[in-house]
Amino acid sequence: MKLQSLRVKNFRGITKQEVTFDDGVTIVSGHNEIGKSSLIDAFDYLLKFKDNSNSQIIRSCQPVGRDVGPEVEATFRIGPEVVTYRKRWISARETVLSFVEGPRRGTTLKSGQAHEAAEELWSNLDTHLWEASRLMQGSALSRSPLSASTALQRALDEQAGGTSEDGTSGPLMERVTAEANRYYTPTRNDGKILVDAGKRVTVAEEKLANAQAEKDKLTALIDELASLEADAADRKANLEDQEATLAELAEQAEKAQALQSAREDAQKLVESIERDVADASEKVARREHLAEAVTTAEEALTELSGTEKTQSEALAPLVASLTDTQDKIAGLKSDLAAVKKALESAREFERRTAARLELDRVTTLLADYDTLSTDIAELEGALVPASSESLERVVDLERDIALAEAAASAGAARIRITSLGAPTIVLDGEETALGDDGLDRAVLEELTVEIPGMVSMTVVPDQDADSNSRELVRMRAELSQALAAEGASSVADLKTAVTAYEEGTAKLSRLRERRIDKLQGSSAEQLRDNLVRLKAVLSKPEEAVEGDIDALTERHESLEAEIATVDEILSDQQNRISSLRTELAATTGQVMNQRLAVTRAQADLETERAAATDEALGESLKAATMRLTEAKDKVESLEAELVRSGGHALITDYELHKKHVEGLRSLLSEKTSDVRVKRHVLETLQRDAIQLAFDRALSEVEYATAERDSLQSRALAAKLLEDVLKKHKSETQRKYIEPFRGALQKLGRLTYQNPTFDVEIADDLSVSGRFLDGDLIPFDDLSTGAREQMSILIRLATASLVSPDDAVPVLLDDTLGYSDRLKLHRVIDAIGSLKTASQIIIFTANEDRFAGLSRARRVSL
Amino acid sequence: MTSVTFIHSADWQLGMTRKYLSDEAQARYTGARVDTIRTIGELAHSEGAQFIVVAGDVFEHANLSTRDVVRAYEAMAETRLPIYLLPGNHDPLGPGSIWSGEAHSSRPDNVTILDHEGPFDVSPSVEIVACPWYTKHPGHDPVTGILASLKPTDKTRILVAHGMLDVLDPDKQSETLVDTAALRGAVRDGLVDYVALGDRHICWTDPETGAINYSGTHESTGPREKSRGTALAVTLDGSTVTTTRHEIGRWLHVDIHRHVSSMEDIALLESDFASITHKDCAIVRTVLTGTLSMAAAAALDRLLEAQTHVFASVYKWERHTDLVVVPDDADESLLGLSGFAAEAMAELRELAQQGDKTASDALLLLYRLGATS
Structure with missing residues (x-):
């Protein structure tokens, strides 16, 4: 597509503007705000919005305050056609498409028809390329503006030899990826559908293992039961064999048993006769024993009687000696009592004598004590308390009054009354006899002098004297109160009273000390108690005779010692007599018992002999002994016969075998019981359920495994398909990236004048980085100027590759503002040297920047 | 007697x-x-x-x-x-x-x-x-x-x-x-x-x-x-x-052995299935060998899938199954792949021809996904 001309009227700030473009490079210059960018927008809106559009975008294009419709007209070549396309919006709407050249030359379409025809024309254009080929002021400097351009890819495909992606590969890839996504995670690990299928297999296998285990247990139980039953059958057969053998042995043992019975009977007879012999022997022995017992008893009686006599004879002298000793003790005790009494009387006498002396002493002390107590009481009663402190106080007051009076008198008026006789006057209401001296005193206070019946005069002191007088009155009153409180009429009285009180108090103290000394450390109560006790002692009725206490005491002790000695002798004698008497009593008892024993033995012997004589017993023993000999002979004969016939072994074998058979029966019984138990266990099992569970588990494993395998096959197929597609896509992309990289490299080396310039291009044709002197700088890390230069070069490289049919104008709006002068010139040189079918339209406010483009068409707005 | x-x-x-x-x-x-x-x-x-x-x-x-x-x-x-x-x-x-x-x-x-x-x-x-x-x-x-x-x-x-x-x-x-x-x-x-x-x-x-x-x-x-x-x-x-x-029995176990290398072979295999009566009581184990184009392999998958709804069971005898998928011109034409996708298919084809089962599966997947484009 090539833009030939663009006419804009009433569009934003543009009233009317028309630009004609060159097929090569056109530089449209004009100062800022003149509407360069609006020209590009106007062309875009011409293609995009119908004339009846009510879009805000269109409405905003209407010039402010003017009722005119924005209008755009463009003439451009697209494919084989050259058309003029005009549109007016809002007011006097109009759409006209005129075919100027090409197959439909001369055709003019209007309104919707024109719009549709224009859209159809435009649909043949690679709109991605159209959008990407412009670099507008302020737009982002993107690293990958061209990845969606089919025109570029077609061009690269052609350059790479026809290997690029076609229209079907892309959607196919998407479907394959979607299919793979069904089975795998984005990182291509097993997805939920595969994991779940695997889990189902695991679960089914676990169930099968459990079911198999249950079934195996069942089988094991049946096998065990079979084994038990086989054992039981074997044991039963063995038992039957052994029972047959036992029957044979029983027959032989029966005969031996008969012989043994006869022997046992004979043996029993021997044992019976042996008991008879023993019985007869016992009777004979008993008779002999009885006779011996009589003899022994009689001898013992004789011996005991002798002993009794000896003991009686030894006792008599001891009894006589005991009496003497008892008499001696009685005499001694009588003497002792008399001495004891005399001693007690003498001691009582001595105690009373001492008590009497003490009584006298205590009585004297108490009398003195009482006298002193009386004195003290009297003194205490006469003692009038007088305080020395009060005395000091009144003396002080008296002194203060005297001082005050002296002071008052000194400054006060005086009254002097001279006696003219001995009249009686009344001073302040009190009759006063006026002596010879009359009256001379200071007037300290108001004073009334009355001569009764004649005159009454009042002398009034001055003001100051009155005040002193009141203080004097107060002190006097205080003095009077203090004296009254002590019961004194004057200070001298009080002094006397204080002196008397202090002397009385000292005397009282001395009396009290004397009284304490009189008590000699005891209290009066103790002395009085002692006095009572002593009187009681003296009033006792006991006899009290004066005697030699020491001599009496000595005598008393002597007698006690002698009595103790004789008491020991007496005790010894009494013990001996008691002992002898006990022995004698025992001996006497024994004699009596022995006499009874002799009598009993004699009676027993006589009774036995009455029943059977001694001779008869002897005969009976002899006969029994003979019978025993005969019976023993018979036993020996039968035993010899038993041994000779082997009967013992037969019987033993039979018994042992019988026991063996019983054991076998017991074992068989146990085994049969085991079989019964196992059978019961087997019967109680839900065998069909176990089998059913197993069958089902087997089916589940089969199904789950098949499902999992099927899913895995499909998943693997999807993954393989995806992998192979991706691999080839990647290889293809690498092939068609190369021409693009070559074109960009060429422009870059020209611009940077550096043969090391290269670019790194991703599969989506985005420029991810730039190499310069071997250093790779990611696109996003480049400076703004470098990114702007790279963005221009990317568009120029693209324009150099696309076919003329696919070519679209490269629009550069106010670019290269960030480039230094050197780079600016080189980029402009690259633009000028570019051999391309693409139109290049540069909008700029600085025409000077592009002065190097000598062949460019220049349009000033 | x-x-x-x-x-x-x-x-x-x-x-x-x-x-x-x-x-x-x-x-x-x-x-x-x-x-x-x-x-x-x-x-x-x-x-x-x-x-x-x-x-x-x-x-x-x-x-x-x-x-x-x-x-x-x-x-x-x-x-x-x-x-x-x-x-x-x-x-x-x-x-x-x-x-x-x-x-x-x-x-x-x-x-x-x-x-x-x-x-x-x-x-x-x-x-x-x-x-x-x-x-x-x-x-x-x-x-x-x-x-x-x-x-x-x-x-x-x-x-x-x-x-x-x-x-x-x-x-x-x-x-x-x-x-x-x-x-x-x-x-x-x-x-x-x-x-x-x-x-x-x-x-x-x-x-x-x-x-x-x-x-x-x-x-x-x-x-x-x-x-x-x-x-x-x-x-x-x-x-x-x-x-x-x-x-006297109703149930049947059948092994179908067939070398399949073309759509014609697939058709023959289909007739093998068709010839079995009482399909609901028939258990078919397939033993298939051969090299199939992607289209034929897809057709085979469809055929086998359809049979699973008819028969009591249809399953592969994996041990004896040996099928290789190799795209032919028709496959490539149908898919119309070019660029890296075409190159990827070529590599997978080579792997499949060497017996790589996953590569065969990948080709079938490519066929399925590519054919929808």
């Missing part, structure tokens, strides 16, 4: 399950194995048979539910003929045996279990000599041991046994192989008039005596059985043995 006719059947294996059957098909399969007992009864009446012998493996295992056992007995009762059941290796006597279970208390009067070795009188002139199994692993020839105990008799004597004749089993090491020569000798000597065998699931007649036979199972149990279930109608008349094979 009077003539006697009876039905020889075996290996009913009632309660058998097959892992390749869905629940629905399994239920029908289980039901059919019981229902075919009635068919045997009808056959017996139509053939004038006096009784039916089942030569072992009546039940699949000892753990059947009471319901399964009782339903089987009910079907047996409906035959109104004496039926003699021999315990085999699947249902031996002994501890835990299915024959001692509670369900057998409902055994109908016309059913006799041959539960011990030796003769069972069928009639005054006919006796059955039974060789039941007491254990799954007897460790010896389970049939011929009894011959030494047999005395010549005027009765018609039928030996009912279960085991593998040594002439039919390549596993000569097996301890339980049956001595064919001994049986043939017994037949030739007139000690036994007929040997009704079970265990081998084939309908087979001894080419030397004509009297030592397998009846085959009444309903097919696996792909190795090439027909529907069979039973033998046997008539013994003096020394003459007449056996007639009857196909």
Whole structure:
């Protein structure tokens, strides 16, 4: 597509503007705000919005305050056609498409028809390329503006030899990826559908293992039961064999048993006769024993009687000696009592004598004590308390009054009354006899002098004297109160009273000390108690005779010692007599018992002999002994016969075998019981359920495994398909990236004048980085100027590759503002040297920047 | 000796399950194995048979539910003929045996279990000599041991046994192989008039005596059985043995082997499926080999998918399946791939041709996804 001309009227700030473009490079210059960018927008809106559009975008294009419709007209070549396309919006709407050249030359379409025809024309254009080929002021400097351009890819495909992606590969890839996504995670690990299928297999296998285990247990139980039953059958057969053998042995043992019975009977007879012999022997022995017992008893009686006599004879002298000793003790005790009494009387006498002396002493002390107590009481009663402190106080007051009076008198008026006789006057209401001296005193206070019946005069002191007088009155009153409180009429009285009180108090103290000394450390109560006790002692009725206490005491002790000695002798004698008497009593008892024993033995012997004589017993023993000999002979004969016939072994074998058979029966019984138990266990099992569970588990494993395998096959197929597609896509992309990289490299080396310039291009044709002197700088890390230069070069490289049919104008709006002068010139040189079918339209406010483009068409707005 | 006719059947294996059957098909399969007992009864009446012998493996295992056992007995009762059941290796006597279970208390009067070795009188002139199994692993020839105990008799004597004749089993090491020569000798000597065998699931007649036979199972149990279930109608008349094979089963196991390399082959495979009758009771195992275009492979998938709705079961015998998908010109034209997609397809084709199964699957996926573009 090539833009030939663009006419804009009433569009934003543009009233009317028309630009004609060159097929090569056109530089449209004009100062800022003149509407360069609006020209590009106007062309875009011409293609995009119908004339009846009510879009805000269109409405905003209407010039402010003017009722005119924005209008755009463009003439451009697209494919084989050259058309003029005009549109007016809002007011006097109009759409006209005129075919100027090409197959439909001369055709003019209007309104919707024109719009549709224009859209159809435009649909043949690679709109991605159209959008990407412009670099507008302020737009982002993107690293990958061209990845969606089919025109570029077609061009690269052609350059790479026809290997690029076609229209079907892309959607196919998407479907394959979607299919793979069904089975795998984005990182291509097993997805939920595969994991779940695997889990189902695991679960089914676990169930099968459990079911198999249950079934195996069942089988094991049946096998065990079979084994038990086989054992039981074997044991039963063995038992039957052994029972047959036992029957044979029983027959032989029966005969031996008969012989043994006869022997046992004979043996029993021997044992019976042996008991008879023993019985007869016992009777004979008993008779002999009885006779011996009589003899022994009689001898013992004789011996005991002798002993009794000896003991009686030894006792008599001891009894006589005991009496003497008892008499001696009685005499001694009588003497002792008399001495004891005399001693007690003498001691009582001595105690009373001492008590009497003490009584006298205590009585004297108490009398003195009482006298002193009386004195003290009297003194205490006469003692009038007088305080020395009060005395000091009144003396002080008296002194203060005297001082005050002296002071008052000194400054006060005086009254002097001279006696003219001995009249009686009344001073302040009190009759006063006026002596010879009359009256001379200071007037300290108001004073009334009355001569009764004649005159009454009042002398009034001055003001100051009155005040002193009141203080004097107060002190006097205080003095009077203090004296009254002590019961004194004057200070001298009080002094006397204080002196008397202090002397009385000292005397009282001395009396009290004397009284304490009189008590000699005891209290009066103790002395009085002692006095009572002593009187009681003296009033006792006991006899009290004066005697030699020491001599009496000595005598008393002597007698006690002698009595103790004789008491020991007496005790010894009494013990001996008691002992002898006990022995004698025992001996006497024994004699009596022995006499009874002799009598009993004699009676027993006589009774036995009455029943059977001694001779008869002897005969009976002899006969029994003979019978025993005969019976023993018979036993020996039968035993010899038993041994000779082997009967013992037969019987033993039979018994042992019988026991063996019983054991076998017991074992068989146990085994049969085991079989019964196992059978019961087997019967109680839900065998069909176990089998059913197993069958089902087997089916589940089969199904789950098949499902999992099927899913895995499909998943693997999807993954393989995806992998192979991706691999080839990647290889293809690498092939068609190369021409693009070559074109960009060429422009870059020209611009940077550096043969090391290269670019790194991703599969989506985005420029991810730039190499310069071997250093790779990611696109996003480049400076703004470098990114702007790279963005221009990317568009120029693209324009150099696309076919003329696919070519679209490269629009550069106010670019290269960030480039230094050197780079600016080189980029402009690259633009000028570019051999391309693409139109290049540069909008700029600085025409000077592009002065190097000598062949460019220049349009000033 | 009077003539006697009876039905020889075996290996009913009632309660058998097959892992390749869905629940629905399994239920029908289980039901059919019981229902075919009635068919045997009808056959017996139509053939004038006096009784039916089942030569072992009546039940699949000892753990059947009471319901399964009782339903089987009910079907047996409906035959109104004496039926003699021999315990085999699947249902031996002994501890835990299915024959001692509670369900057998409902055994109908016309059913006799041959539960011990030796003769069972069928009639005054006919006796059955039974060789039941007491254990799954007897460790010896389970049939011929009894011959030494047999005395010549005027009765018609039928030996009912279960085991593998040594002439039919390549596993000569097996301890339980049956001595064919001994049986043939017994037949030739007139000690036994007929040997009704079970265990081998084939309908087979001894080419030397004509009297030592397998009846085959009444309903097919696996792909190795090439027909529907069979039973033998046997008539013994003096020394003459007449056996007639009857196909009585409904279920069929079929293997379809086909080399498929074109749409024409797919069509032939379709006709293979179409030729099978009673599809709802047919279990088809496919053994497919060949190289298919993507379109043909897709068509094959569609065909097989469609058959799964018709047949009781259709499944691949994976071990023997060898299909390679290789795109042809038509595929490429249909897909119209170019660019890297076309290159990817070329690589996958090469991998598939080398036998890479995943590459074949990937091509089919490419076909499916690409064809929708």
